[in-house]
Structure formats: structure tokens, C-alpha cells
Amino acid sequence: MTGKTYTSVWLREPRKATSPGRSREEIVRAALDLLDEEGIDGLSMRKLGAKLSAGATSLYWYVANKDELLELAYDETWGAIIVPDPEEAGWRETTSVLAHSMRQVMLRHPWIANLLGRLPALGPNALRVADRMRQAFKLAGFTGFDVDYAGATLTGYVYGMTLPEIAWNSTMAADDYDADTMRAQVRKAAADFPEMLDRVDMDTYEDPRMMRAVAFDFGLVSVLDGLERRLVT
Structure with missing residues (x-):
């Protein structure tokens, strides 16, 4: 059969x-x-x-x-994703630029969220990005299947952080929520959690897009730190 x-x-x-x-x-x-x-x-x-x-x-x-x-x-x-030459930029700069660029491309084309895992990424642009990423992790010192695991870790982080952001952006754009009303509702729901209320009741509120960008970079640095730590253990 x-x-x-x-x-x-x-x-x-x-x-x-x-x-x-x-x-x-x-x-x-x-x-x-x-x-x-x-x-x-x-x-x-x-x-x-x-x-x-x-x-x-x-x-x-x-x-x-x-x-x-x-x-x-x-x-x-995928052709819009920037990936430096690992030999010139080094593995951390290459993977960092790749991750930030991938996030920006996904945010510019939010429909991509519906294709991840559904359609194969076998085109020349996708393969170029994957090849550069493999080169970067091999340059870092990963070998064998660890090269693939490191790549999966990086892309999994980008997808995991960006897909909820795409969904949130879509919801906010469609429903035009009022920020003050939302804060009041969250304050009511979190009444029994004072640590969370401290965040809701801040006098100043950062730009949500900026906060998400900072959170993405914080997590990305942590992921790359963790991958680098594996190389010396």
C-alpha cells in the first residue's frame, strides 16, 4: 500500500x-x-x-x-527576512538579527500565522534563511542534531512570542477597545492579586508596542544566553 x-x-x-x-x-x-x-x-x-x-x-x-x-x-x-553572513557577523549577531527581522516580517504580514505548520517552507528564500541559521549555529559550536535543536529553539521562540501579538493586534484593530475601560476591568478581575494590581495602577503607561518589543528582546537574549551556556557545559 x-x-x-x-x-x-x-x-x-x-x-x-x-x-x-x-x-x-x-x-x-x-x-x-x-x-x-x-x-x-x-x-x-x-x-x-x-x-x-x-x-x-x-x-x-x-x-x-x-x-x-x-x-x-x-x-x-521569507525573502524579506534579514540574515547576516555568520562568518562576518558572528553567530549571536546573526541569530539576533534574524529573529528580530522574522518578527517584523510576521507583524507586517499577519496572515502568515495561518500558514505555519500547514504549508511547507521549501522555497529558495526560506531555505536560504534556514541555511544561514544552520551556518550560524555550527559556527557557534553546535554539532549533529544539536544544530537542528538550536534552530528549532530559536524559531519556536519567535513564533511563540509573535503569534499572540498578531492575534492581539487583530482583535484590537477589529473591536477598538477603550484602554481605560480595559484597565478598569482588569483591576476588577485581579482584585485578589495585589502584585498584579501594582502593574495595572501605574501612573504612566508605556507604549504597548514598545513594551512588546522590549519583552521580545529580553526573551531573545535569554534564549541565546541559554544556548551559549550549553556550549560550555
Whole structure:
């Protein structure tokens, strides 16, 4: 008994344009615009065809289905992630820049949150990032499977910190909560927890976006410190 055949847009040769001015790159750029504007639910071959002034059926020459289109758009976002050359920057600077850049790319393209773990990251941009990250951890001194474990730890941290932030940003934008009302509700809910009330009742409130950025950096430094500690034990 044979298993289901695995398919990906990256596992076949791209088809050439059938008319002047039309290319897969152009289609991907238009798809990115739609995804950024309307999210995954707002992307359809019909809408994309209208945006390109082309029939939806003509797009199937370039991609077999919506998932293939999402794979292409997903890899395009990986191309925006900055990863220095580990040999020039060193492993900690490389992984730190990568992590901060990955977070910023995810925040700019929040629809990515719906693709993590669902679509493969087999495109050239994603593989470039993964390769640079492996180079960095090998340069640090990790060997064998520990190189993969270190990479999984770093990306897991970025995803774990950024995905709730994406969800929060989406909720706040959709519902337009009043900050003072929210603080009053939290104060009521935390009435039996004085340590938490100290935070709610502060006279000054930092910019939430700045606070999240600082928290991300604090955690990232701690993760890299922990990985570095493993190298000397």
C-alpha cells in the first residue's frame, strides 16, 4: 500500500508566461497585496484575476490551486527576512538579527500565522534563511542534531512570542477597545492579586508596542544566553 503523494509548487518546474507582461512574479506580488489587505480568506483566484485584469482560469496555468499560490507568497515574505553572513557577523549577531527581522516580517504580514505548520517552507528564500541559521549555529559550536535543536529553539521562540501579538493586534484593530475601560476591568478581575494590581495602577503607561518589543528582546537574549551556556557545559 502506497502513501499519499506529496505535492508542492517548489517540486516542479515553473511554467513560462503565456502572454507578454504576465509572469509568476507578477501574480505573486498581486497575491501578496490581497493577502495584506484582506487576509487568507480574502484571497481567491477570482479576486486575483480581477486585480490582474485576467480571467481566473488563466491563473491556473501558473499555479495548480490556492495552496500553491500561498506557498509562493509565503516564500516571498521569507525573502524579506534579514540574515547576516555568520562568518562576518558572528553567530549571536546573526541569530539576533534574524529573529528580530522574522518578527517584523510576521507583524507586517499577519496572515502568515495561518500558514505555519500547514504549508511547507521549501522555497529558495526560506531555505536560504534556514541555511544561514544552520551556518550560524555550527559556527557557534553546535554539532549533529544539536544544530537542528538550536534552530528549532530559536524559531519556536519567535513564533511563540509573535503569534499572540498578531492575534492581539487583530482583535484590537477589529473591536477598538477603550484602554481605560480595559484597565478598569482588569483591576476588577485581579482584585485578589495585589502584585498584579501594582502593574495595572501605574501612573504612566508605556507604549504597548514598545513594551512588546522590549519583552521580545529580553526573551531573545535569554534564549541565546541559554544556548551559549550549553556550549560550555
